[in-house]
Amino acid sequence: MKLYYAPGACSLSPHIVAREGKIAIELSRVTFDGAKRTTAEGEDFFVVNPKGGYVPALRLDSGDVLSEGVAIIHYLVDQSSVTLMPEKGSLVYYRALEWMTYISSEIHKGFSPLFNPTLSDELKGQTKEKIMSRLAYVESELGKHQYLVGDSFTAPDAYLYTILRWTKQFGMSLEEYANITAYMARVESREAVKQALKEEGLETFYV
Ligand SMILES: N[C@@H](CCC(=O)N[C@@H](CS)C(=O)NCC(=O)O)C(=O)O
Incomplete structure (x- = not known):
């Protein structure tokens, strides 16, 4: 593949x-x-x-x-033979799907305008504000467990981590979100994540 x-x-x-x-x-x-x-x-x-x-x-x-x-x-x-999603049919499985959809449509696509170099400063500011307000919900959820749907890493964590790395690129501070900051470090300290970053020539930001 x-x-x-x-x-x-x-x-x-x-x-x-x-x-x-x-x-x-x-x-x-x-x-x-x-x-x-x-x-x-x-x-x-x-x-x-x-x-x-x-x-x-x-x-x-x-x-x-x-x-x-x-x-x-x-x-x-x-x-994969590694468990990267909760058991199919369980409520937590649908929670994981809920996260995948939320990250895709509300957070990932929320960043899209920022990739347009001609975006006005006013729109940039509004876009960042909207993303930060979405992150307030993520912050409160991450106060409940180590990863998005419990204390084990699952696929939505790979997606959220990837998208939230962009906050660095766009100068958005996560300082007010202690749970998210700790989570980013937790995900980034995983060997598989470090390997993927290295293979893409990327820096670690949080560990
Ligand atoms: N709907 C696609 C969107 C993927 C997407 O946004 N890819 C970006 C990089 S993160 C890209 O290639 N952008 C270039 C472009 O849209 O021209 C998906 O969810 O996979």
């Missing part, structure tokens, strides 16, 4: 899940150069992922390509 990624992008979350799950994947870095996107192998990435040329995408051994981070993560979880 080959994961198409860009360093530090949301593709880091399936990368972490693969490393946590001890799943052998190859990595292919996608280079964004203006309107052009090229894989490490020189393919036009818009051909690999015609939905919009965005990462992540996962090429299966069959040659089929899966896109959408949440779907890729679930695919990887189901390939």
Whole structure:
């Protein structure tokens, strides 16, 4: 299997899940150069992922390509013998799905305007304020246990950690959120996470 990624992008979350799950994947870095996107192998990435040329995408051994981070993560979880999601059918399983959806639609996509270099300072400020207000809920939930759905790491933790790393990139302080800050350090100190960061050439920020 080959994961198409860009360093530090949301593709880091399936990368972490693969490393946590001890799943052998190859990595292919996608280079964004203006309107052009090229894989490490020189393919036009818009051909690999015609939905919009965005990462992540996962090429299966069959040659089929899966896109959408949440779907890729679930695919990887189901390939692994390591438990990375609560037991299917349990309430906590649906809590994990609830988190995946919330992170995807409310937090991940909440950051999207900040990647637009032409965004006005006013809109930047409003966007950051909205993200921070969403994080107030995350902060209170993380006061209850070590990870999002209990005291064990599960797939939504890979996703939340990946997205919240962007607060550094955009100069957003997590100082007022002690539980989130401790959580980021907890996730980042995991060997699989450190390995994925290293493979993408990324720094550790929290440990
Ligand atoms: N719906 C996609 C969105 C993925 C996405 O936002 N990818 C970003 C990186 S985090 C990207 O490749 N952006 C480039 C672009 O949209 O042109 C998913 O959830 O996987």
